[in-house]
Amino acid sequence: MAPYDDWNQVDEEEEEELQDASMYETKRDVILFCIDASESMMQLYEDPTYEGVQTSHLLTALSAAVDIQKKKILTGPNDSVGILLFNTTRKSTTDGTQGSELKNSTFLYQPIAPLSAPKVQEVMQLLEAAREDPEELSRTFPPLRGKNVPMGDVFTSCNWVLRDGAPKTASKRVFLITDNDNPHPSYGSQQLTISARTTLIDLVQVGVTIEPFFIETDDKKFDSKKFYADVLLPSNTVDEDELQEDTSVLPESISISRIEDLLAQMRFREVPKRAIYSIPFHLANGFTIGVKGYGLVTEQKKGAYRYFADLGDRMEVVETRTKYVDEGTECEVDKAKILYGGDMGAGAGAAADDDESDDAQGGFGTRVVKKGQRPFFTAEEIRKFRTLGLEPGIKLLGFKDKGELAFEDNVKHSQFIYPDEMSYSGSKRTFSALLKSMIKKDKIGIALCLTRRNASSAFCALVPQAENTEKSGWRDPAGFHLIQFPFADDMRTAPIEEGFKASEELTKLALAWIEKLKVRQGGYDYDAFPNPALAYHNEQLQASAFREEYDPESFEDLTQPKVGPMHKRAGQYMKAWKDALENDPTSTYVVPATTGSKRKAEDTTFDISEIKSMYDSGSLAKLRVDQLKEFLKAKGLGVSGKKADLIERVSQWFDAH
Known part of the structure; x- marks a missing residue:
């Protein structure tokens, strides 16, 4: 059967549905600049940037x-x-x-x-x-x-x-x-x-x-x-x-x-700190508080494209809507009536038919599927497959020592949860007491989490974090990191392959120029190196919005390495390392390239009755070329020529049979 994620995409085009409307509390951001206009604020001094x-x-x-x-x-x-x-x-x-x-x-x-x-x-x-x-x-x-x-x-x-x-x-x-x-x-x-x-x-x-x-x-x-x-x-x-x-x-x-x-x-x-969900946190039966979840790592992308209608005196944003149309009748279909199914592959129908007797005798919740047909499910049934019938929330299951959390357990970006006093009164006090107790005892929590209605449930670790203010000014808030545990099939054993190991001399020569090119002054500042493609796009949009001329030559890509200073600082060390590397006998060894074997395409089945119905309605032209060729091959007919030739052969076959 096809992978679960290939067909289980019911809500791709829907907005993320949460437990309540609190998700919309932070959809928009409002900033009020409250500026002191006193005499001291207006006192003049020389601009450090512009002379005079x-x-x-x-x-x-x-x-x-x-x-x-x-x-x-x-x-x-x-x-x-x-x-x-x-x-x-x-x-x-x-x-x-x-x-x-x-x-x-x-x-x-x-x-x-x-x-x-x-x-x-x-x-x-x-x-x-x-x-x-x-x-x-x-x-x-x-x-x-x-x-x-x-x-x-x-x-x-x-x-x-x-x-x-x-x-x-x-x-x-x-x-x-x-x-x-x-x-x-x-x-x-x-x-x-x-x-x-x-x-x-x-x-x-x-x-x-x-x-x-x-x-x-x-x-x-x-x-x-x-x-x-x-x-x-x-x-x-x-x-x-x-x-x-x-x-x-x-x-x-x-x-x-x-x-x-x-x-x-x-x-x-x-x-703004936008909460991605607001859900209950069940500490025990009948003991619940509210929490908000925040994403710690988010990819910054270009804004969504919009269509505009020219009304002469003004431009209006066009409202886009998605409609589902039946391919045969060309009529709009209610989304609630759409069924979803997976591609079972060759022989799936026969397998389903063989198991029919077992299902009829009280199998595990399966439905009888006739030979040549596929099982279909409603959107609500697929949601239940994802959520296992659970409601959005976090259920605390127990505690473990912090040392039992392994590095390889973190396979996805973690989320950060913080108490939500607006949902349940007293959430902050209870949340703070649990946090302080877990930090004191050096424990982590184990919880069953479902953050959204259209998400999948998962087991997670609750890692406590105390509030911390460093000398650099960065302030870590108090709360829990929500780390999703991997399932059994998420963990794969990496192949162990041995290669040549650099000699001690090569290692020392490499460390010499690496030491010269280390990032100093407190580490890497990610804010100082914006995405060049995104920054270039935004600068053009900004100039267009404010009707300013934009000079592409003025754009500076801050991610480009400063080759001159790098060679000035570590050039001699890099040259010495390169010379030693070229003289090393192991550097001439070529690793043979390995190519993966191409998987043979599986035979696909089709329903003759569906093509017959399209022939009767005169809509064979709606079939794809590969579908027409597949039908003609099955009937021992030629597959050469244009699409019109293929349609004519299919029509002649139905006329004769």
Whole structure:
């Protein structure tokens, strides 16, 4: 029988069906740039990139916002972005549109709206004017002098903007950008700190994440302990009891950044964390919590092609739909009535007929198939084959020592699960207790997992991971890695073949140039080497969207090796190794090439009644040439000539018989 995956593709064109609608909670991403427009943010200094040009922190922050929007137009065209400025005296509109309900000294420059090229170009024009005239930003957004707006009011304005403009099922984030480490230095600052923390908790409880980007310079350091360490939360999911226990909850890895690193950090955090499923986690009978699953490794691809209809004054996206048409009647078929079956190969019908008596006597759930026919199944039956009748979820079966998890057990990309408090109340506490206990006892969990309705069930290992912050700033979250165990037929024994082993002299010469070409400075940075084909495609799309001229010669492929520096550093060592390799007697040995034997094609069977029905309806032309030749060969007729000749011979045979 054909491999299971060859015909078991019922839901290829369907959207992944999950247990509930929570999958759509993070389908779209909303980013609100909350930028400080105070006097210090507008203070001019020499641009380190362009000679003779003055810039400011506000100009850099707006440039970063534009860069993120230009990138997201390609990677997330359905996402939304807005820009809110605070510590400015410019008044918001009061015409009843979005932004009418804002606190004093806050201004909504760009309301929350889907990404579009004209809105981004509007900000780009403002930035161009600011580069020509450094005072342009201070005139456009007059700074608030002598005082600062309370941060509680800033968070409240963010809440109102997101409430009025962001879709309810989107992931919402606020990028807070400021250079002021103590916005409330005067009397009553403690009350203002409590107010800011309270309003921030309100934001978190409605699903909003705060991503801070604090700016410091060599002359002015940023001390997060003065104010923000007592206000900002470590994550979206923080219990009130935990907040009361720990007051210094601001992770140091995001508390301070230099102005030249602002854009790099934004690029790192602009990608939303989209959950690929939300399912229950059954710890015992009647004891269930909720978890969300995240993919750790995802291939970045080009966007899907779209068709557009030219309506004269505008271009509209064409909506595409898939229809199934019966080949014989040429009528549309309801997808629910389509049956699925596997290619049984030659002799399958006879085998099924031989087993008919056994099936009739109460075989194991098999259906009787007549000779020459194939078994067919409905879409619902095939789903049951995949899921074994299980509902989506993770069922904890037991625990094992961590040392029993072998390296070869990891045959697929692992997933990462995190508690989902929205599905089951108390999930975070229970999840955290289980995680801490397993880390303490150095255990892993064994679970039966079905992540989606149209997926296959599998046994998985739950590997706990403690929260960790390294010196480089990378922060590992606390949670479980879900590692799928292989089935028995997934493990193959590799053939053991012995070859020539390099001599000790060759090994030393090779290590000499390898040591010179090692990646230094903290290891390989994958963000610094984008896919050249994808980057070239995106740059062309971006230029087309913003009506800019694109010079293909300006594209730089960062994956190309720097041959000159490499030879300068290790050229002499590579030459010495190559000379020694050519003089080595084993290097001239040629391994004989092995070719696989071609498998003989299996004889295929066909139903004469089907061809007879097409002959009667006059639709023999719908048959393929190979099908016509197969029929003629079986009848001892010639198979030469064009398709029309073959059809004529088939018709003559049916006329005679």
